[in-house]
Amino acid sequence: MRLFFLIIVFCWGTYSCSPKSKDSEIHKEEYLDPYLDAIRISASADKPTNKDHQAKIEFHENEYDFGTITEGDSVFHDFLFVNKGNARLLINDVSSFCGCTFPMWPKGFIRPNDSGKISIIFDSHEKVGWQLKTITVVANTSPTQTEVSIKGFVQKNKRN
Numbered sequence: 001m002r003l004f005f006l007i008i009v010f011c012w013g014t015y016s017c018s019p020k021s022k023d024s025e026i027h028k029e030e031y032l033d034p035y036l037d038a039i040r041i042s043a044s045a046d047k048p049t050n051k052d053h054q055a056k057i058e059f060h061e062n063e064y065d066f067g068t069i070t071e072g073d074s075v076f077h078d079f080l081f082v083n084k085g086n087a088r089l090l091i092n093d094v095s096s097f098c099g100c101t102f103p104m105w106p107k108g109f110i111r112p113n114d115s116g117k118i119s120i121i122f123d124s125h126e127k128v129g130w131q132l133k134t135i136t137v138v139a140n141t142s143p144t145q146t147e148v149s150i151k152g153f154v155q156k157n158k159r160n
Contacts, residue, residue: 055112055141056085059148066122066152073124078117079148083110085141093138094118100125101133101150124154 059081066075083089089110094103104119132151138144
């Protein structure tokens with residue numbers, strides 16, 4: 001009798017853990033290992049084997065003019081973007097050649113038609129005159145690099 005009861009409990013537990021409908025099933029594409037998918041897409045982004053399955057980053061603006069600021073001030077700006085492709089977008093790196101520009105970006109995947117932002121902080125300490133800072137975004141897109149920029153004028157701080 002005890003064995004019969006354990007078999008019934010086991011079967012009930014197994015049945016209750018299985019999906020009940022199509023809505024609760026995991027889609028095959030979402031079940032794929034996203035990190036291996038990102039490596040595959042990143043490795044072939046310049047010359048994709050399947051041009052129908054690509055991520056595409058599209059920024060709302062490619063350049064931001066911060067106007068005139070005083071030396072020592074910091075400028076914050078968010079570059080908003082949308083993944084206009086039909087594959088998951090993964091931003092691998094965001095960089096600038098200047099040590100005065102600090103980027104922050106989403107570290108996970110951005111699904112097709114989802115949006116995100118790349119936040120930029122520009123520190124004008126010891127920077128005077130016209131400034132143009134280019135920020136390079138490296139992602140699993142074709143081409144792999146996209147550029148955005150910030151510009152403006154930094155006036156000398158009269159206290160120095």
